[in-house]
Amino acid sequence: MTQPSIDSAQFRQVLGSYPTGVSVVTAMGADGQPIGMVVGTFTSVSLDPPLVGFLPDKKSSSWPQIEAAGHFCVNVLASDQQEVCKQVSAKGPEKFVGVEYEISQHNLPVIANSIARIECSIHSVVEAGDHWIVLGNVLGLEVTRDEDPMLFHRGRYGGFAELA
Template sequence: MSETTIDQADFRKVLGSYPTGVCVVTAMDGDKPAGMVVGSFTSVSLDPPLVGFFPDKKSTSWPVIEKAGRFCVNVMASDQLDVCRSASAKGDDKFVGVEFTISDHDLPIIANSIACIECQLYSVTEAGDHWFAMGEVLRMESVREDDPMLFHRGRYGGFAERM
């Protein structure tokens, strides 16, 4: 239990100063794709190869992904804002108009993502009002060399190199 009271609006504002990459985590819900947008994706371990992200406990998409037992992290490019908007929508229409293929691991891989990382669910740990979901990497691929989609201070954008 914290000894300090932190205002939630201040917490979001200050932590929003740190830019994050944008990924769409996908899985299959029976015969249809399911997914959610995350900005909390990270590498965790090389041996075994583990990655992780932090779904909100209120997410309606996370229980579907967790139940599937496998997921794919699709790293979004700066030109895929339409995909991010679709995947973050509520309900069953998240993938209407989104081009994807189904991998050998039965996972949706979004077309033209920068990279895809297919995982077997490794563990889920409680982390406050979120879960810490880890996956063991089954297959990964760098798909194209383009700028990543970034999220910073409540807005989407891209990378600008400074020399």
């Protein structure tokens, strides 16, 4: 079967119409410093066994470090954490300057005031075009704050509004 030719700009525009949650995937680097990357592709995968997934870009400089750590924490951001999102998404070694976090019992950075944390070990990594599909075995999880989630939609960050 021949792969249809899809314009990448149209692909981004159409898929950008689908809102996604915003999370920061963190791990502890070999040097004892936190590593992190912002993802909009986090999802629940399986209840039995409990698995979650996210899709880092193959060009990511943070993903190889997280993969080497062997385990990670998904920090679900609240709508009031845009500064945290901006800081961690920056390039370079200073992603965590000014970002408040604590180290969990699994030796993972947990971002303060995130609305949930999901700590995982890497289950598997599968190649998928210009991204990886990462599955994580859930080691522990917790809702840490009852707050509006941060959403990404049509190139902008925002929150959730309930219908009347």
